[in-house]
Amino acid sequence: xxxxxCIGCGNIKNRDEMIKITxxxxxxNLVINGNSTIFGRSAxxxxxxxxxxxxxxxxxxxxxxxxxxxxxxxxKIINEx
Numbered sequence: 001x002x003x004x005x006c007i008g009c010g011n012i013k014n015r016d017e018m019i020k021i022t023x024x025x026x027x028x029n030l031v032i033n034g035n036s037t038i039f040g041r042s043a044x045x046x047x048x049x050x051x052x053x054x055x056x057x058x059x060x061x062x063x064x065x066x067x068x069x070x071x072x073x074x075x076k077i078i079n080e081x
Contacts (some may be wrong), residue, residue, distance in 0.1 A: 004044040007060045008051025018044040019080055020054075021073075024064045030065070030073060034081060042066050045077070052077050 003014045022031045025040040043064040045051050055061045061069045071078060 006046045006051055006062055007043050008045050008048070008054040011046065013046065015044070018046060019077060020044055021061065021065065021077070023067050024036055028067065030067075030069065032073075032076060049078060050081065 003012050004015045004018055005012050006018065020033055020042055021044075022034050022038050022042040023029070023040045024031060024038055031038055031040075041064070043055075043061055045055055056069070056071070056074050061073075
């Protein structure tokens with residue numbers, strides 16, 4: 001069981017209980033809940049709207065992934081809920 005920290009609230013949970021956002025290494029695409037074979041920098045969020053809002057409002061997602069994150073991605077992540 002692998003645990004990860006939510007960048008929205010800071011809680012530590014099982015990786016399977018979280019939304020994974022990965023920036024692919026070669027293509028620099030942002031992938032939501034990609035499989036573990038995608039190589040790149042990843043961030044994790046709880047399945048919680050307030051965590052998603054915090055990550056975007058405080059630009060935590062941008063800092064962790066080290067890339068600009070479009071606002072449309074927030075809508076896509078919220079749709080994953």
